[in-house]
Every structure is written in structure tokens, then in C-alpha cells.
Amino acid sequence: MTLTQDAPVRTDAITVEGVSRSFGSVKAVEDATLTVPRGHVTALIGPNGCGKTTLMLMLSGLLRPDAGEIAIAGHDPRTDAAAVRAEIGWMPDQLGSWDNLTCLQTLTLMGEAYRIPRATARARGMALLHRVHLEEFADRPARVLSRGQKQRLSLARALVHDPAVLLLDEPANGLDPRSRVELRDLVREFAAEGRAVLVSSHVLAELDEMVDDAVFMSKGRTMGEHAAAMVADARLKYRVDALDPAALQEALSRGGVEFEPTATGAITRIADEANAAQALAWLIRQGVQVHRFGPAGSALEQTYMAMNEERR
Amino acid sequence: MTTDTLHEHPAGADVPVDPPARKGNPWLPSFHGVGLMTRIELRRRRPSTKGYVLYGILFAIVIAICLAAAIFTPPQLSSTNFEIVLIMVLGVGMLIAPSLSATSINGDSGEGVLAPLQMSHLTAGDIAMGKLLASWTVSVFALVALSPFLIYTFLSSGWTVVEMLTTIGAILLVVLAFTAVGLAWSSIAARAVASVALAHLTTGFFLIGTLIAFGVSTLLFTEEATQRDRYIDWETLAPEAEEALNEAYMTGDFSALDPDDYQCVESEWAYTIAHTEHVAWILLTNPAVMITETAPIVDPETWEEDGRAAPGLFANIHSMVSDARLGPDDELDDYIAYDECAQLFQEAEASEMSEEELEAMWAEDENRWIERQQELANLERAPWLGLSVAGVLLVGSMWIVIRRLRVPYKKLRTGTRVA
Numbered sequence: 027m028t029l030t031q032d033a034p035v036r037t038d039a040i041t042v043e044g045v046s047r048s049f050g051s052v053k054a055v056e057d058a059t060l061t062v063p064r065g066h067v068t069a070l071i072g073p074n075g076c077g078k079t080t081l082m083l084m085l086s087g088l089l090r091p092d093a094g095e096i097a098i099a100g101h102d103p104r105t106d107a108a109a110v111r112a113e114i115g116w117m118p119d120q121l122g123s124w125d126n127l128t129c130l131q132t133l134t135l136m137g138e139a140y141r142i143p144r145a146t147a148r149a150r151g152m153a154l155l156h157r158v159h160l161e162e163f164a165d166r167p168a169r170v171l172s173r174g175q176k177q178r179l180s181l182a183r184a185l186v187h188d189p190a191v192l193l194l195d196e197p198a199n200g201l202d203p204r205s206r207v208e209l210r211d212l213v214r215e216f217a218a219e220g221r222a223v224l225v226s227s228h229v230l231a232e233l234d235e236m237v238d239d240a241v242f243m244s245k246g247r248t249m250g251e252h253a254a255a256m257v258a259d260a261r262l263k264y265r266v267d268a269l270d271p272a273a274l275q276e277a278l279s280r281g282g283v284e285f286e287p288t289a290t291g292a293i294t295r296i297a298d299e300a301n302a303a304q305a306l307a308w309l310i311r312q313g314v315q316v317h318r319f320g321p322a323g324s325a326l327e328q329t330y331m332a333m334n335e336e337r338r
Numbered sequence: 339m340t341t342d343t344l345h346e347h348p349a350g351a352d353v354p355v356d357p358p359a360r361k362g363n364p365w366l367p368s369f370h371g372v373g374l375m376t377r378i379e380l381r382r383r384r385p386s387t388k389g390y391v392l393y394g395i396l397f398a399i400v401i402a403i404c405l406a407a408a409i410f411t412p413p414q415l416s417s418t419n420f421e422i423v424l425i426m427v428l429g430v431g432m433l434i435a436p437s438l439s440a441t442s443i444n445g446d447s448g449e450g451v452l453a454p455l456q457m458s459h460l461t462a463g464d465i466a467m468g469k470l471l472a473s474w475t476v477s478v479f480a481l482v483a484l485s486p487f488l489i490y491t492f493l494s495s496g497w498t499v500v501e502m503l504t505t506i507g508a509i510l511l512v513v514l515a516f517t518a519v520g521l522a523w524s525s526i527a528a529r530a531v532a533s534v535a536l537a538h539l540t541t542g543f544f545l546i547g548t549l550i551a552f553g554v555s556t557l558l559f560t561e562e563a564t565q566r567d568r569y570i571d572w573e574t575l576a577p578e579a580e581e582a583l584n585e586a587y588m589t590g591d592f593s594a595l596d597p598d599d600y601q602c603v604e605s606e607w608a609y610t611i612a613h614t615e616h617v618a619w620i621l622l623t624n625p626a627v628m629i630t631e632t633a634p635i636v637d638p639e640t641w642e643e644d645g646r647a648a649p650g651l652f653a654n655i656h657s658m659v660s661d662a663r664l665g666p667d668d669e670l671d672d673y674i675a676y677d678e679c680a681q682l683f684q685e686a687e688a689s690e691m692s693e694e695e696l697e698a699m700w701a702e703d704e705n706r707w708i709e710r711q712q713e714l715a716n717l718e719r720a721p722w723l724g725l726s727v728a729g730v731l732l733v734g735s736m737w738i739v740i741r742r743l744r745v746p747y748k749k750l751r752t753g754t755r756v757a
């Protein structure tokens with residue numbers, strides 16, 4: 027299964043249509059619809075308990091949906107669960123490791139569980155440990171790892187069989203800032219290798235630079251078009267701060283620019299970077315003393331907050 | 339070997355892998371999968387220091403008992419010491435292996451290491467069988483650890499090698515079956531405490547509960563028999579007649595008594611005969627009984643010529659079980675009616691002359707008893723029911739385990755998450 031060479035024409039690695047699942051009376055996922063193309067990173071964003079993990083379990087072929095259609099690289103988990111599981115690299119949100127075994131042993135045995143010959147599995151295990159910067163822990167038992175290190179071991183474990191689809195359930199939890207940046211780069215690399223990546227998280231600032239798409243979830247439902255529009259809109263927003271906010275706002279009104287006034291300046295919508303450069307030049311020409319000019323922060327975070335859904 | 343491959347692929351470079359494609363949702367175990375799962379389990383469940391101390395204490399006790407059994411082996415053949423060592427092997431196996439398996443699935447699921455394995459190419463059958471074999475292997479270790487005692491006591495037991503291997507095979511099968519039961523409980527119960535308790539309760543039910551069930555159900559198959567006794571009515575006795583009777587009892591000379599002075603009364607009383615032959619099968623389901631039923635038959639009369647040791651523990655249990663299987667022996671158990679009046683008066687002459695006859699009668703009685711003992715000891719061994727019970731427990735438990743391990747899950751163990 028070499029991703030780059032014989033990737034099928036089909037581009038959507040994950041398609042989900044109207045999926046639901048309840049546990050007794052708890053409706054964990056009510057109506058989820060999303061697609062993730064190959065080579066794309068999609069974020070799954072939502073408050074605690076909105077059903078992200080449950081949705082990922084259904085995608086990975088561990089949990090049977092009550093209703094709806096799922097296809098992973100063209101396989102249906104209801105009829106072909108083993109094929110689905112073979113395609114998927116799953117990093118669970120629950121950190122589990124074999125405490126007695128070393129990191130390299132863990133990855134080797136896991137590779138063997140995917141029917142990779144032992145020597146190859148061991149070599150790949152070592153390569154993966156390098157990739158997640160755990161090489162110095164190769165021969166130490168997993169119980170000595172810190173939370174963030176276990177998280178990275180778990181990521182390496184998801185990759186032993188070179189999966190076409192990666193499901194990362196809150197991978198940034200417990201990572202220090204440096205590791206988060208590394209994680210972001212790794213996730214982009216995975217996508218560049220042609221894998222489809224679905225990342226769930228509520229650490230939104232990191233996601234912004236990591237993902238191509240975002241799917242918002244609330245109370246078991248994916249938000250679809252509405253949320254996508256909100257993200258697109260949020261991406262347009264620029265924050266402009268001037269030494270004299272009143273003068274800035276007056277100049278904008280005079281120029282017929284729509285804006286939301288803030289205490290230190292204004293928030294306005296600008297289509298792209300060329301437009302932004304022009305807008306800034308225009309403001310300076312108007313004599314506005316701009317001291318800050320840039321995107322208005324994380325688009326995902328703004329959308330998340332704007333969705334204004336209460337936590338469960 | 340491995341260093342070579344590591345050199346081929348410099349640090350950080352991608353190592354291409356090519357796992358085989360999969361179809362459907364297989365669940366059958368395979369050699370590769372079961373072997374790998376067993377290896378994983380044995381490595382990761384290596385006991386901690388505390389665990390080693392515990393095992394150490396357990397083994398010290400067991401070895402002390404075995405040592406005593408070995409030291410007190412008498413110079414002549416004796417099988418009981420060997421049988422005690424066999425019981426130790428069974429005991430250690432039944433104590434440890436189900437305890438381990440009973441935490442194996444819900445423990446793993448709680449630690450979050452079960453789901454990643456279920457995601458891999460290991461099938462539900464691989465995981466189930468691997469876990470079963472890994473827990474069971476501990477009882478094999480116990481067997482190996484106790485083998486010096488086993489061999490030493492075996493040498494003077496009068497058993498043949500084949501007989502020893504048969505019984506050890508039966509022990510290992512019983513341990514395997516109850517290990518599977520433990521595994522089944524751990525796939526059903528969410529909490530380890532519950533599954534361990536349930537596993538030991540099941541073991542206890544089959545080891546002790548069947549004995550109690552046998553005892554209780556015997557009561558359902560009792561026969562009321564009545565017995566009529568005659569004796570002299572002391573209430574109505576004239577004082578001088580009573581004195582004469584006492585005198586006669588002291589001297590043993592009843593000829594002076596006048597039958598007319600004594601009134602005879604009859605009394606009827608009921609007693610019960612337990613027809614254990616109807617419920618003996620309950621005993622045969624007991625795994626410990628099954629194991630003793632695989633032991634060689636020892637004839638209580640001819641064991642010396644047969645090159646056997648005197649009937650030991652297992653042979654005696656076999657006789658007891660056989661007694662239950664055959665039920666009451668009419669000829670032996672028949673009560674002989676007691677008739678005081680007849681003894682005193684009618685057959686006074688008869689009893690005098692029967693000195694030799696009496697002896698002959700006793701000898702006959704004794705012969706009949708010996709015959710019965712021989713019949714009991716030689717009754718065909720009946721381990722089959724117990725073996726089937728073990729087989730059904732084994733297969734049924736593994737069926738439950740595999741069903742519960744198959745993904746995608748429809749229902750989860752109540753109160754648990756997948757991950």
C-alpha cells in the first residue's frame with residue numbers, strides 16, 4: 027500500500043453520511059456528515075462530550091453505527107470492517123501502553139500484529155521513534171515516559187502499518203508548546219504523503235495552521251455549511267488598531283468601509299493578502315496612525331465561540 | 339539480524355511496509371496470531387517484584403508440602419504422596435491461572451491497550467486464544483517447578499508413565515477449562531474485582547458446590563424401609579420376672595425363664611435407604627473427582643501381585659464414588675430384624691449348637707463385604723462426564739470471549755467505553 031504510487035482515482039478517503047449512535051438513552055452522535063479527501067487535514071472541533079470520540083470509533087470500525095453510511099477508502103465498515111481497520115491509523119484519546127515493554131518492543135510487536143515481518147517491523151519502529159523524537163527512549167520501558175512522550179509513542183503506534191487514513195483523537199493534549207509545533211509539522215507531512223487526516227481537538231490556535239478544513243460538532247451533530255461559512259468569514263477578518271481609534275473609525279466611515287468598532291480600533295473584512303496591503307497603504311495615506319494590522323486571530327476559535335453552544 | 343536492517347534504513351528514513359490486504363471481518367484464530375498474542379501477554383504480564391514475592395510465598399508453601407510428601411515416602415510402594423503432589427499441581431493451577439485470565443480482558447480494556455490490538459490484523463480468536471494460553475502457561479510453569487517432587491514420588495507410586503501422563507493431562511485440561519471461564523468473566527464484567535470473584539465462585543461451585551448438590555439431591559431419592567423388631571415389654575413385667583431376666587442376662591443362661599411370664603411387644607420403625615445411583619452423576623461432574631477417576635484402578639486384594647501400591651487417596655475416592663454410583667447393596671445393607679423373644683425362648687437350643695455355623699455366617703458376611711469392596715474398586719472408571727463438562731466449559735467460554743471481542747461492537751460492557 028504505497029500511497030503516492032498507486033493511489034486510486036477516488037479522492038475522498040473518508041465519507042460519512044448521516045451517522046448516528048446512542049448508548050442506551052444517551053445520543054452520543056445524532057447526525058454526522060463529513061468528507062475528508064486524501065492529502066487533506068480536517069479538524070473535528072467541538073466541546074467536551076459532543077461525540078468526537080464516538081464518531082472516530084465508528085470511523086475506525088470499532089463501534090457499529092446505529093444508522094448512516096460510512097466509507098473508508100471505499101470500504102464499508104459494516105461488511106468489510108477488517109479492511110477498514112487495515113486502512114486506518116488510530117491514535118486514541120486514552121493513553122494506553124504496555125508498561126513492561128520498551129518503546130521499540132511495543133512498536134515491533136504492534137507491527138507484527140499487522141503481519142509485518144519482525145525485522146522490518148523493528149526497523150520501521152526505530153524509524154518512527156526518530157520521527158516522533160523518542161529515539162533515546164527506544165530501549166526504556168514505556169512506564170517511564172511522561173504523558174506527552176506517551177502521546178508521541180501512541181502517534182508512532184498509529185503509523186506502524188503505513189495507513190492511508192489517520193484518525194488523531196486530541197493528539198495535542200498534554201504536549202508542551204515545542205511538541206505542539208512539531209506535531210503540527212508532522213501532521214502536515216502526513217498529509218503531504220497523501221494520507222487523509224482527521225484531527226479532533228479543542229486546542230484551536232494550533233489547528234488553525236494545521237488544517238485545510240474544519241468540521242464543527244455540537245451535541246452530536248456536525249454543523250456543515252453554516253459553520254463552514256462562518257469559518258470562511260472569520261478568515262476574512264482583520265484587526266486594525268490605531269493610536270487614535272476615533273480617527274481610524276472616522277476614516278473608515280468616510281471611505282465607505284464596513285467595520286465593527288472596538289476599543290482600540292476596528293475589525294474589518296479583507297478578501298486576500300494583496301487587498302490587505304492596499305488597505306494598509308490607503309489607511310496610512312489617510313493619515314491614520316496604525317500601530318497594529320493583521321488577521322483577527324484564530325478563525326476556528328472565533329467560530330467556535332460564535333457558535334455559542336453551551337457545553338454539555 | 340536486526341542491526342543489519344537498522345543499517346539499511348538510516349535513522350529517520352521511512353521504512354516501507356506492506357501488510358497483507360484484508361477482507362470481511364474474520365474472527366477465526368490463526369497460528370501466527372495466537373502465537374504473537376501469547377508472546378505479547380507473557381512479556382507484558384511478567385510479574386512485578388511484589389508479584390514475584392507473592393508467587394515465592396505460594397511456592398514455598400507448596401514446596402514445603404511436596405517436600406514433606408517426598409520425605410515421608412515409605413520404603414514400600416505408596417501412591418498417596420504422589421497423589422498429594424498432583425493435587426498441589428492442580429491447586430496451584432486452579433488458583434493462579436483463572437485469577438490471571440479473569441483480569442485479562444477488562445484490565446486491558448481499562449488500561450486502553452485492548453482497542454489498538456483489535457484494530458490490528460489480530461482477530462478476536464487470536465486475542466482470545468493467546469490470552470487463554472498465556473494464563474494457562476503459568477500452570478505449566480507450576481508443573482515444571484514441581485516436577486522434581488512429581489518424579490521422585492512417582493517412582494514409588496506403582497503408577498505407569500502412561501497413567502501419570504493421563505492424569506497430568508486431565509489436570510491441565512481442567513485448569514485450561516477454568517482459565518477459559520475466568521477469561522469469559524473478564525469479557526463480561528466491567529470491573530476486575532467482579533470478574534475475579536466470579537471466576538473463583540465458578541471454580542468453587544464445581545469443586546464444592548457439586549458435592550453439596552449431590553448431598554442434597556440424595557434426599558430426593560430415598561426409600562423408606564420399615565423394620566419390625568420384637569422385644570420383651572419391661573413395663574408389664576412382674577418384679578420377680580424382671581429379676582429373673584436380669585439374672586439370665588448376667589449369666590447368659592436363659593433356660594430357667596418361663597415364656598409365659600413375659601409379654602412380647604412389637605415395634606415398627608422406619609429407616610431410609612439413599613438411592614445414590616440416581617444422583618451419582620452430579621459427583622462425576624466434579625473436576626477433582628474426574629481427575630481421580632483417571633487414576634489407575636487398584637484392587638484392594640491383589641495389589642501386591644499386580645505390582646501396585648496399597649490403595650491410596652485416589653483409589654479410595656474411586657471406591658467411594660463407585661459406592662455412590664452402584665447405590666445401596668441389598669444383601670449387605672439389609673437389617674436383620676431383632677427379636678428378643680425369639681432369641682430368649684424359641685431358638686435357645688438353636689443358638690447353642692451354631693458355634694461353627696455362626697462363624698461360617700460371619701465369614702460369609704465378611705466375604706460378601708470384601709467382594710463388594712473389590713467390586714467398588716474395580717468398577718470401570720468414569721471420567722467421561724467430567725471430561726465433557728470441562729470440554730463444554732472450555733468451548734462455551736471461548737465462544738463467549740470471541741463474541742465479546744469482535745469489533746465493531748454493537749453493545750458495550752455496561753459502564754465502559756471503547757477508549
Ligand SMILES: Nc1ncnc2c1ncn2[C@@H]1O[C@H](COP(=O)(O)OP(=O)(O)O)[C@@H](O)[C@H]1O
Pocket residue numbers: 049052053054055072073074075076077078079080081338750753754755756
Ligand atoms: N460507552 C459509553 N456509554 C455511555 N455513554 C457514552 C459512552 N461513550 C460516550 N458516551 C457519551 O456520549 C457522549 C459523547 O462522548 P464522546 O464521543 O466521548 O465525546 P467527546 O470525545 O467529543 O468529548 C458523552 O455524553 C458521553 O458521556
Ligand SMILES: [Mg+2]
Pocket residue numbers: 078079080119195
Ligand atoms: Mg473524546
